[in-house]
Amino acid sequence: MRRGLSRSSSEVIRRLDTAQLGAAGVAKALDRPPAAVDAEVHRRVEEILAAVREKGDAALLDFTERFDRVRLTAGELAVSSAEMEAALGAVGEATVRALRYAAERIERFHRECAPRSWRMTDALGSRLGQEVRPLDRVAVYVPGGRAAYPSTVLMTVIPARVAGVREIVLVSPPRRDKSLDPAVLAAARVAGVTEAYRVGGAQAVAALAYGTETIRRVDKIVGPGNIYVALAKSRVFGDVGIDMVAGPSEVVVVAEAGADPSWVAADLLAQAEHDPMARAVLLTPSTALIDGVAAEVERQLARLPRKEIAGAALKSHGALVLTRSLEEAVEIANLLAPEHLELQVTDPESWLARVRNAGAVFLGSYTPEVIGDYVAGPNHVLPTGGTARFASALSTEDFVKRLSVIEYARAGLAEAGPHVAELARVEGLDGHAAAAAVRIENTGGRT
Numbered sequence: 001m002r003r004g005l006s007r008s009s010s011e012v013i014r015r016l017d018t019a020q021l022g023a024a025g026v027a028k029a030l031d032r033p034p035a036a037v038d039a040e041v042h043r044r045v046e047e048i049l050a051a052v053r054e055k056g057d058a059a060l061l062d063f064t065e066r067f068d069r070v071r072l073t074a075g076e077l078a079v080s081s082a083e084m085e086a087a088l089g090a091v092g093e094a095t096v097r098a099l100r101y102a103a104e105r106i107e108r109f110h111r112e113c114a115p116r117s118w119r120m121t122d123a124l125g126s127r128l129g130q131e132v133r134p135l136d137r138v139a140v141y142v143p144g145g146r147a148a149y150p151s152t153v154l155m156t157v158i159p160a161r162v163a164g165v166r167e168i169v170l171v172s173p174p175r176r177d178k179s180l181d182p183a184v185l186a187a188a189r190v191a192g193v194t195e196a197y198r199v200g201g202a203q204a205v206a207a208l209a210y211g212t213e214t215i216r217r218v219d220k221i222v223g224p225g226n227i228y229v230a231l232a233k234s235r236v237f238g239d240v241g242i243d244m245v246a247g248p249s250e251v252v253v254v255a256e257a258g259a260d261p262s263w264v265a266a267d268l269l270a271q272a273e274h275d276p277m278a279r280a281v282l283l284t285p286s287t288a289l290i291d292g293v294a295a296e297v298e299r300q301l302a303r304l305p306r307k308e309i310a311g312a313a314l315k316s317h318g319a320l321v322l323t324r325s326l327e328e329a330v331e332i333a334n335l336l337a338p339e340h341l342e343l344q345v346t347d348p349e350s351w352l353a354r355v356r357n358a359g360a361v362f363l364g365s366y367t368p369e370v371i372g373d374y375v376a377g378p379n380h381v382l383p384t385g386g387t388a389r390f391a392s393a394l395s396t397e398d399f400v401k402r403l404s405v406i407e408y409a410r411a412g413l414a415e416a417g418p419h420v421a422e423l424a425r426v427e428g429l430d431g432h433a434a435a436a437a438v439r440i441e442n443t444g445g446r447t
Contacts (some may be wrong), residue, residue, distance in 0.1 A: 010348060012311055013268075013280075013318040015290065023328055026321055027335035030281060032385065037078060045202050045231045051316035052206035057213045059446050063203040066223035068144075070174045072198065079170075079180060087185035095150075095183060099190045102375040103154050109377030110162045112190050114396040119405070126412035131403040134164030135241075137216070138399060139208045140193075143186055144173035144200055150187035151409055155380050156223050157191035163399035168193050169218055172206065173200025200225075203230035209236035214325065222381070222394060243394055245384040248277035248317075251369050252336055252358075254329045254351070255284045255344040261292030263365060265300055267342060268293070269368050272310035272318060279317040281336070283329035290320045331352045337388040340369045359388045 016026050051059040057074045064414075065071045086216035088096055090344035113384055119129035131333035140156035142149055153170065160168050170193045172180050180198055188196055197215055200209060211217035220241035221233055233242045251271040253264055268280035282293055301307050314428065323329040330351060333341055345351055348363035355361055359382030373380050408416070417440045 005093035011294055011298070013294065013314040013320055014292070015320045017321070017322045018328055018332070019193065019322070019333055023323075023332050023335065027332055028322075029337060030279070031322075032317060033096035036059065038230065039297040041227060042231065045228055045235060048202040048228075049206045049209075049232060049235055052203055052212065053210040056211075058208055060199060060203050060212055060215075062326070064174070064199055065202065067201055067203075068173050070176060070178055070198075072174070072178060074214050076178060076366040077197050077199060078259070079185065079198060083180075083184045084189040084193070084196065087182040088189055091186045093223060096186060096190070098375075099150060099154065101186050102151065103158060103190050105375055105377040106154055106379075108164060110379075110396050113163055115400055117401070122384065124412040124415060125409045127407040129405045131405055132400050133403060134163070134166070134400050135219045137167040137169065137218045138165050138220045139169040139171060141200075141204065141221060141225050141229060142170060143223075143225055143229075144175070144181070148160065148181035148183045150181075151181040152223060153184055153381065154191050157188070159194055159271055159379065159394060159396045160222075160399045163396040165399050167195065167218075169208070170196040170216075171199050172196075173204075174254035175182065180279040180382040192369075198401070200229075202228040205229060205236060208225075209240045220399070222411040224381070239404065243398055244383060244387070244391060246381070246383075249274045249315065249340075250279035250338050250384060251280075251340040251341040252281045252283060252333050252338040253284075253344060254326065254333055255282060256287060256326060256346065257284070257285070257286035257289055258346070259286075259289055259344040259365060261289060261296045263292045263368070264289070264344065265296035267298060267306060267370075268314070268318065269300055269310050270368070271340070272312070272313035273306040274308070276309055277310035277317065278313040279338075280314060281319045281321060281338075282330055283323055284324055285320060285322045285323050285329065288320055292322060305394045325440060326351070327354070333358065335384075337386045339382045339388065340372070341383045342369055357388050359383045359391075359393055363400045363438075380383050410440070 016029055018026050042142045050061060061072055081120050105404055114227050115132050117131045120128055121127050142152050157168055170188050172184055207215040208218045208221050218240060222243035224246050234245050249271055253267055255264055264282060271280045301310060304310055334357045339359040341358035342362045343351050344365045352361060360378060362369055379393040383391035405436050420436045421433040
């Protein structure tokens with residue numbers, strides 16, 4: 001029998017059924033509205049931004065000592081090229097090989113999708129097009145704390161370098177001994193970072209947005225961070241560009257009856273171990289698969305080093321959802337617009353055509369989401385929290401500007417002139433009409 005979900009009170013992940021709730025009801029049950037941020041956090045971020053903008057390095061050093069418990073001088077903020085080079089030896093050959101393997105694939109993918117300049121010419125010889133220009137100077141924020149994220153370095157720096165950005169700045173919170181994690185620095189060297197600073201938090205965002213005596217301001221800030229970093233990025237947007245304000249990580253797995261329960265469970269746990277707020281969801285029309293995945297989740301969770309984090313995420317934000325069909329499963333996935341979507345189904349390419357909203361889609365059972373985290377090539381900086389409805393992965397496009405280029409000859413302007421005049425009249429802008437008409441009526445010897 002397909003229906004009738006059984007559930008033990010000891011299960012670590014809830015079960016939902018579209019026969020009872022409907023597709024929209026399941027999507028609502030899984031909805032995770034943005035958490036309200038305490039007013040005190042907003043106030044602190046504003047205070048940090050204002051202080052760094054006004055006092056520069058002095059404020060930067062004060063906040064680093066206060067929040068990171070590291071006392072630095074202005075001369076110690078910058079990470080030397082020698083430190084980055086030394087990190088390659090510190091992490092070991094296996095790590096360097098893995099970094100270079102990932103870097104090569106990330107670069108190849110991002111070169112393929114890099115935007116290019118182009119031109120078109122109409123029947124009257126008017127030439128239109130776009131010129132693509134890289135940003136001059138960008139910064140990547142790399143979180144510190146309990147874990148190192150060299151993969152984030154590769155995913156943020158390499159697209160910028162491929163886009164042609166000349167100055168790529170890395171910032172990351174220092175450890176107690178004033179160092180940055182060697183894996184982060186090794187990745188920085190492999191990826192092509194040109195400057196690095198041992199500073200994190202909202203104070204780092206402020207320094208990048210406004211500049212200090214030591215850190216020159218940038219054009220754009222990308223990369224994930226905690227709530228202070230996210231709020232700071234949202235506040236400085238307009239003074240500089242930002243990529244996105246990312247939330248907790250998430251995966252949705254659409255699977256048919258033939259999927260391996262142990263593989264599905266492993267993918268759910270891989271996402272859940274990120275953060276207690278991470279979301280891991282299975283959508284399937286198979287009761288047997290749900291039962292199998294539930295058992296595997298409990299078995300695998302018990303031996304996971306980060307089981308407390310993963311368990312909290314599964315309990316609060318995980319779900320095993322029984323759908324009435326695979327079509328309904330995909331439609332619920334579209335409603336959720338997840339960061340990561342796995343299609344563990346026969347002929348996943350045909351089902352991909354039904355997917356409208358997702359940051360990245362992983363086709364087939366041999367394509368776990370974790371391959372995209374590290375080495376596949378497409379970017380792992382992805383829209384979260386349903387923003388895949390309107391946003392896309394970080395890419396080379398985030399590090400360039402498009403300049404529209406327009407070149408008219410007299411024949412083209414003569415044809416367009418009456419239409420320009422009429423639209424200018426409608427908008428009450430006679431000077432606009434005159435600027436075109438004067439060229440048509442009096443060429444002044446020009447052609």
